[in-house]
Amino acid sequence: xxxxxxxxxxxxxxxxxxxxxxxxxxxxxxxxxxxxxxxxxxxxxxxxxxxxxxxxxxxxxxxxxxxxxxxxxxxxxxxxxxxxxxxxxxxxxxxxxxx
Amino acid sequence: xxxxxxxxxxxxxxxxxxxxxxxxxxxxxxxxxxxxxxxxxxxxxxxxxxxxxxxxxxxxxxxxxxxxxxxxxxxxxxxxxxxxxxxxxxxxxxxxxxxxxxxxxxxxxxxxxxxxxxxxxxxxxxxxxxxxxxxxxxxxxxxxxxxxxxxxxxxxxxxxxxxxxxxxxxxxxxxxxxxxxxxxxxxxxxxxxxxxxxxxxxxxxxxxxxxxxxxxxxxxxxxxxxxxxxxxxxxxxxxxxxxxxxxxxxxxxxxxxxxxxxxxxxxxxxxxxxxxxxxxxxxxxxxxxxxxxxxxxxxxxxxxxxxxxxxxxxxxxxxxxxxxxxxxxxxxxxxxxxxxxxxxxxxxxxxxxxxxxxxxxxxxxxxxxxxxxxxxxxxxxxxxxxxxxxxxxxxxxxxxxxxxxxxxxxxxxxxxxxxxxxxxxxxxxxxxxxxxxxxxxxxxxxxxxxxxxxxxxxxxxxxxxxxxxxxxxxxxxxxxxxxxxxxxxxxxxxxxxxxxxxxxxxxxxxxxxxxxxxxxxxxxxxxxxxxxxxxxxxxxxxxxxxxxxxxxxxxxxxxxx
Numbered sequence: 001x002x003x004x005x006x007x008x009x010x011x012x013x014x015x016x017x018x019x020x021x022x023x024x025x026x027x028x029x030x031x032x033x034x035x036x037x038x039x040x041x042x043x044x045x046x047x048x049x050x051x052x053x054x055x056x057x058x059x060x061x062x063x064x065x066x067x068x069x070x071x072x073x074x075x076x077x078x079x080x081x082x083x084x085x086x087x088x089x090x091x092x093x094x095x096x097x098x099x
Numbered sequence: 100x101x102x103x104x105x106x107x108x109x110x111x112x113x114x115x116x117x118x119x120x121x122x123x124x125x126x127x128x129x130x131x132x133x134x135x136x137x138x139x140x141x142x143x144x145x146x147x148x149x150x151x152x153x154x155x156x157x158x159x160x161x162x163x164x165x166x167x168x169x170x171x172x173x174x175x176x177x178x179x180x181x182x183x184x185x186x187x188x189x190x191x192x193x194x195x196x197x198x199x200x201x202x203x204x205x206x207x208x209x210x211x212x213x214x215x216x217x218x219x220x221x222x223x224x225x226x227x228x229x230x231x232x233x234x235x236x237x238x239x240x241x242x243x244x245x246x247x248x249x250x251x252x253x254x255x256x257x258x259x260x261x262x263x264x265x266x267x268x269x270x271x272x273x274x275x276x277x278x279x280x281x282x283x284x285x286x287x288x289x290x291x292x293x294x295x296x297x298x299x300x301x302x303x304x305x306x307x308x309x310x311x312x313x314x315x316x317x318x319x320x321x322x323x324x325x326x327x328x329x330x331x332x333x334x335x336x337x338x339x340x341x342x343x344x345x346x347x348x349x350x351x352x353x354x355x356x357x358x359x360x361x362x363x364x365x366x367x368x369x370x371x372x373x374x375x376x377x378x379x380x381x382x383x384x385x386x387x388x389x390x391x392x393x394x395x396x397x398x399x400x401x402x403x404x405x406x407x408x409x410x411x412x413x414x415x416x417x418x419x420x421x422x423x424x425x426x427x428x429x430x431x432x433x434x435x436x437x438x439x440x441x442x443x444x445x446x447x448x449x450x451x452x453x454x455x456x457x458x459x460x461x462x463x464x465x466x467x468x469x470x471x472x473x474x475x476x477x478x479x480x481x482x483x484x485x486x487x488x489x490x491x492x493x494x495x496x497x498x499x500x501x502x503x504x505x506x507x508x509x510x511x512x513x514x515x516x517x518x519x520x521x522x523x524x525x526x527x528x529x530x531x532x533x534x535x536x537x538x539x540x541x542x543x544x545x546x547x548x549x550x551x552x553x554x555x556x557x558x559x560x561x562x563x564x565x566x567x568x569x570x571x572x573x574x575x576x577x578x579x580x581x582x583x584x585x586x587x588x589x590x591x592x593x594x595x596x597x598x599x600x601x602x603x604x605x606x607x608x609x610x611x612x613x614x615x616x617x618x619x620x621x622x623x624x625x626x627x628x629x630x631x632x633x634x635x636x637x638x639x640x641x642x643x644x645x646x647x648x649x650x651x652x653x654x655x656x657x658x659x660x
Contacts, residue, residue, distance in 0.1 A: 001638060002566040051563040057491040057537050066183065067211045071488050076602060077566050077643070085638075088565060092638040 001085045002077035004050040010060065012068035014042045019063040027052035028081075047075060051084075102173040104361050104384045107453040108354045109175045109196040109410070111162075112230075113189065113220070115212030116181030118202040119232040121147045121159055123341035124178040130347045131167030131174065133440065146441035147178040152546055160185050160543055161516075162192035162396065164408065164439040164455060169351040175455045181212050184540040186487055187519030188396065191466065193219060194484060195395045195410040195455060197364035198226045198328075198354075205233045208244055209251055217252055223484070224365040226328035226358070228335050229256065230350065234266035235340040241266070242282050245336065255327075257292045258336040259357070260349055261285060269338050269346040273357075295333055299326050321356075325363045361453030367393075367412055368482035380479055382412035384452035390414035390422065392450075392470040393481050399512040401551055407464035408439065408457040414472065416450045422470045424463045426477045431461050466518055489521045489534035493541050494562065496531065498555040506531070509552035513544055520544060527641065528562040565640040572597045578653075587658035592616065592624055593651035599644045605632065606646040616652035620659065624649055 008029070010020055014036065021031055021044060029048040036042055053072065060068040080088070112120040125145045129137040138144030143154035147163035159180040166175045177196060179189040193199060199220035203213055220227045229248060234241060241262055249256045260269040261280035270280050276289040297307040297315070303323045306314055315323075327333035337353055339346035362384045369391070370377040382391045396408040409416075416422070421430040437444040437457045450456035458464070469479050497506045510522045510533065521534040535541040548554050574595050581588035599606060607625045616624070632642040 001640065002568055002643070004564055004566075051565075054560050061537065065211070069487065070490065072490060078601075079568075080565070088638040088640075 001080045001088060003080045003084070005047050005075045005078050006050045006053065006072040007075045008044075008046045008048045008053070008070060008072045010044045010046075010068060010070045011037070011041055012044075012060070012064045014040055016064045016068060017042055017044070020044055020060070020068070023059060023063060024048065027056075048072075049078075049080075050074075100168045100173065102168075102451075104386065104451055104453045106172045107175065107361055107451075108172055108198065108358045109177075109361070109453065109455065110198045110200055110354060110358060111177040111179055111192055111196040112200050112202055113179050113193070113212075113216040114181055114202040115204065115207070115210030116158060117207070118181060118204040118210075118212070119341045120181060120202045121145050121178055123202060123230065123232055123339065123347070124163070124165070124176055126339075126341040126344060126347045127174070127176060127351060128165055128167050130344070130351055131169040133165060133167035149442040151550060152543060156543075158182060160188075161398075162188045163441055164192075164396075165441055166438060166455075167351075170355050172355045173454075174351065174354055177455075182539070183212065183215065184535075184537045184543075185517075186215075186536060187517040190219060190484055190486060191395050191518055193223060193225065194367075194393065194481060196225065197361060198228060198358045200228045200230045202230045202232050203244070203248070205231050205239050205241060205244060206236055209247060214251070221331060224329075224331075224368075226364055227331070228337065228353075228358070231336060231338045232341055234262045234269075234338045235343045235345055236266070241338070245282065248336065252334060255295060255332055256334045256336060257295055258282075258288055258338070259292065259353055260337055260346065261288060262338045262346075266338075266340060267343070267345055269349050271349070273335075292333075292335075296320065296323050296327055299323050299330070299332050324357055325359055328357075328359060329363075329365050361412075369412070369479055370482055371479050373478070385413060386415045386451050388414045389476055390416055390420070390470065390472040391476055391479060392416060392422075394464050394466060394468040394470065397464060397466050397515045399516060403444075404460040405462060405464065405515075406437075406444075406457050406459050407461055407468070408455065409470060410455050411450045411452050413452055415452070416456065416470070418448050420472060422472055423474070423477075424461075424468050424470060425480075427463060430472070431463065433458055435459060465515060484518075486518050487536055489519050489536055491537050491541060492532045492534045492561045493558045494528075494530040494532050494560065495545075495556040495558050498557050502554055505552070506548075506554050506556065509548055509554050512552070513547060517544075525561070525564065527564045530561060532561045565638065566644075567635045567637060567640050567642040568644045569596055569598050569642070576651075582658070587655070589653075589655040589658040590616075590620065591653040592649055594628070595648040595650060597646045597648070599646050601644055603644045603646075605629070605643060608646060608648040610648050610650040611652065612650075616649065616654055617659075620654065621649070624652075 024046050027048055029046040031046040033045045112124055121140055124147050125137045128134045140157055146165050148159050153160050163178045177192045179192050201216045259273045260271050261282050263270045263280045270278050272285045272288040273292055276286045278285045297303050337350050339350055367382055369380040369382050371380045391413040392409045392411045394407045394409045398406040418436050420433045423430050436447050438447050514522050519536050523532050525532055576593040578591040609621055628647050635642055
């Protein structure tokens with residue numbers, strides 16, 4: 001099975017860098033780079049499975065005291081890890097048997 | 100009062116939540132005489148927050164507009180929401196004004212809303228002013244706040260007036276150099292701001308150095324001041340207490356004397372054409388020229404209908420004017436022209452360059468539409484604003500069956516009002532997904548849906564559009580046979596299935612040799628294959644990145660068809 005992967009760009013004051021990258025790594029994200037902006041802000045770029053980003057707006061808001069923002073864009077499809085596939089197949093079964 | 104373009108001041112109040120923008124808006128309208136008594140946010144009686152949800156929540160959601168006259172000027176005020184969740188209507192309102200007054204709470208200091216609005220106004224080349232509110236509260240250090248504002252936004256942040264008597268009143272430090280204030284001698288601050296202003300160009304600087312301050316004519320100083328505002332060389336600070344009224348009238352005086360009129364600010368960023376062929380166009384605030392106006396706000400009222408609020412940049416819009424919308428061929432007639440006062444509409448005969456007015460019940464209007472009265476002005480639009488992309492998604496469906504159409508219509512109306520709200524239909528998961536800036540944003544939108552349009556919905560997180568694919572090659576065949584009465588049916592196909600590289604989509608390859616499947620049946624075979632792939636194999640998601648090769652089969656000359 002394949003899942004949609006999004007290109008994510010998070011912009012926030014640099015003191016929140018640790019919290020942001022920590023949060024992302026718990027979401028199967030691959031961080032591809034970090035840039036500094038003028039005015040003490042950083043941009044973290046990463047590729048993250050779309051399914052992991054549910055509720056990310058609220059999470060980012062709480063770790064950056066409302067100052068972080070993010071943008072995401074569909075990038076490509078990638079195979080899902082085995083345990084995620086297992087869940088999806090199980091979720092499908094009951095529904096499938098009704099048909 | 101009838102007024103000319105030079106007498107108009109368009110000012111938006113922006114800033115961090117809770118800074119007191121709505122209260123200041125109310126105080127300014129009261130001081131200018133537009134309203135008899137000032138309402139309060141607590142009692143839900145303000146002109147600006149008339150929406151039931153705003154009253155209930157105690158903060159602004161939508162931008163509200165009202166005007167007041169003061170000492171020979173006509174001030175159009177826009178109150179905006181501080182919460183970043185409602186940035187859509189806030190940012191769109193900024194395109195309609197010359198001056199953004201960023202309101203700062205003297206108790207709380209600089210917040211992210213302060214920075215955000217300062218940045219947006221600067222990026223848009225708008226004149227910026229800072230209004231420090233709540234100066235009458237005891238126990239804060241306004242001197243320290245002023246220093247932190249200057250540290251954050253630059254040394255060009257300088258006061259035009261100063262708090263005095265513990266914040267009970269303010270004293271002018273631009274027009275006057277006498278007296279004392281809570282922040283030290285007026286003369287010191289007077290010197291600082293005059294030095295900053297005369298720096299702006301050499302002519303003024305030379306006059307000042309040769310003749311001293313008294314050698315500058317009032318007009319010369321005024322023009323230098325406007326140039327400072329245009330170029331961001333000066334960000335004036337005013338002190339007020341919206342609650343006690345201290346400094347409120349003085350703020351209107353500042354607007355009258357020093358804030359730019361529509362001809363004095365940076366010209367609006369109009370362009371003609373699209374993409375790289377777009378060329379900047381000048382809109383002159385000339386009442387006799389062709390009309391150019393820009394719709395910066397849409398309000399859908401279930402009773403009044405659609406209201407398009409626009410800012411006139413050039414020419415005069417009159418009752419009964421014929422106006423084109425964007426590149427439309429057919430004009431609409433301005434049946435009624437309104438000025439707004441919160442939720443009230445006051446009919447007017449004309450709107451001159453620089454003014455803000457509204458028309459009702461014109462369905463073609465949309466956010467950022469350009470209104471004009473000649474095809475010479477086709478293809479003109481304002482340079483687009485950088486709106487935050489709505490990222491937070493929620494799938495919605497009507498709570499009761501049969502309301503699908505009603506829901507779609509209502510969502511479309513909400514979509515029109517807020518540039519940071521989007522409605523999309525995901526055909527793959529068959530869901531209607533609404534997108535906004537945050538959970539709060541969408542919750543407010545859903546409450547509007549319920550209160551205004553009487554549609555209740557069920558929500559859930561949007562489904563993820565997973566896909567399936569194959570990892571190795573495989574072969575298979577199927578024989579379809581029906582010979583039990585009636586016309587017989589027969590067909591057999593042999594298929595090979597192979598993975599394609601990621602992003603390869605779907606390929607159907609015909610490698611049938613020797614006509615074992617006649618050509619006319621192949622489209623039917625492909626259709627069947629596609630149908631099965633769209634339903635997936637293991638979890639019901641569409642399959643992609645596969646090549647299906649049909650390489651052999653059997654047919655029957657009579658029964659295959």
